Amino acid sequence: MLEQIKKEICDIGDRIYKKGFATGNDGNISYRLNENEVVCTPTMISKGFMTPDDLCIVNMNGEQIAGKRKMTSEIKLHLTLMKELPEVKSVVHCHPPYATAFGIARELIPLGVMPEIEVQLGEVPIVHYAIPGSQELADTILPIAHKSRVCVLANHGTLSWGDTVEHAYWWTEMLDGYCRLLMLAHNLGNVGYFSRQDIQDLLELKKRWNVADPRTSMEGIDIGDNDVFRDLWEKAGFGHRAFVPPGTKSNGFGNAVDLDAITDIIAEKVAKKLKEN
Numbered sequence: 001m002l003e004q005i006k007k008e009i010c011d012i013g014d015r016i017y018k019k020g021f022a023t024g025n026d027g028n029i030s031y032r033l034n035e036n037e038v039v040c041t042p043t044m045i046s047k048g049f050m051t052p053d054d055l056c057i058v059n060m061n062g063e064q065i066a067g068k069r070k071m072t073s074e075i076k077l078h079l080t081l082m083k084e085l086p087e088v089k090s091v092v093h094c095h096p097p098y099a100t101a102f103g104i105a106r107e108l109i110p111l112g113v114m115p116e117i118e119v120q121l122g123e124v125p126i127v128h129y130a131i132p133g134s135q136e137l138a139d140t141i142l143p144i145a146h147k148s149r150v151c152v153l154a155n156h157g158t159l160s161w162g163d164t165v166e167h168a169y170w171w172t173e174m175l176d177g178y179c180r181l182l183m184l185a186h187n188l189g190n191v192g193y194f195s196r197q198d199i200q201d202l203l204e205l206k207k208r209w210n211v212a213d214p215r216t217s218m219e220g221i222d223i224g225d226n227d228v229f230r231d232l233w234e235k236a237g238f239g240h241r242a243f244v245p246p247g248t249k250s251n252g253f254g255n256a257v258d259l260d261a262i263t264d265i266i267a268e269k270v271a272k273k274l275k276e277n
């Protein structure tokens with residue numbers, strides 16, 4: 001089993017590298033073998049060129065117990081998440097360019113654009129910036145661990161987790177693909193958003209498929225307005241600049257957004273101009 005897991009980590013490392021999700025020695029991948037052993041990628045290696053012999057084994061205290069190379073410096077992040085979520089076997093961290101760009105621009109990832117994203121990912125949490133490799137960065141994950149399977153690390157990259165290495169990787173790939181499409185549509189000049197009823201229908205579908213979504217279990221949540229993780233993204237300095245879905249209460253920078261009022265003002269001005277001509 002160990003050899004099979006090591007091979008799977010190398011294969012996912014290859015996919016991460018080929019997708020451009022990790023430059024230089026960026027990124028790290030882990031898999032929990034049992035209660036006290038985790039296999040992980042080493043530091044200072046390209047994720048696209050690893051062999052099973054390069055991988056390390058650490059215990060749950062973050063001490064290396066096997067492997068000729070030195071373990072990843074991000075192991076605390078992986079272990080903190082695994083301790084918090086016993087069902088999680090694998091964690092993937094990398095710097096996928098489109099999702100990471102949202103984390104650098106401090107732009108929230110909008111809800112209500114694509115059905116697969118509503119169902120598979122839901123609201124994507126943001127965690128505030130902290131030094132890579134620190135326990136502080138690892139602890140930023142705790143408030144979101146039970147409510148998501150992927151997150152954006154401000155000014156850094158992404159983290160995703162799951163029951164297999166491939167599943168943990170999927171959520172990163174889906175998130176980056178979504179961010180890419182958002183940017184392409186934005187460049188074309190318009191992003192169409194679902195109505196709240198469309199989102200509600202997708203949440204019901206999600207319930208039938210037994211995929212948990214905190215939007216359905218938390219009180220007082222607007223299902224289309226990034227409410228689940230509002231405290232965290234406000235604290236991290238994120239908001240809506242490029243993507244402002246209809247019904248957004250606040251852009252996150254202290255300004256209320258009332259698109260209807262803005263539309264009325266523009267319509268009035270255009271009508272006045274037309275009359276003048």
Ligand SMILES: [Zn+2]
Pocket residue numbers: 026027093094095132156157
């Ligand atoms: Zn990183």
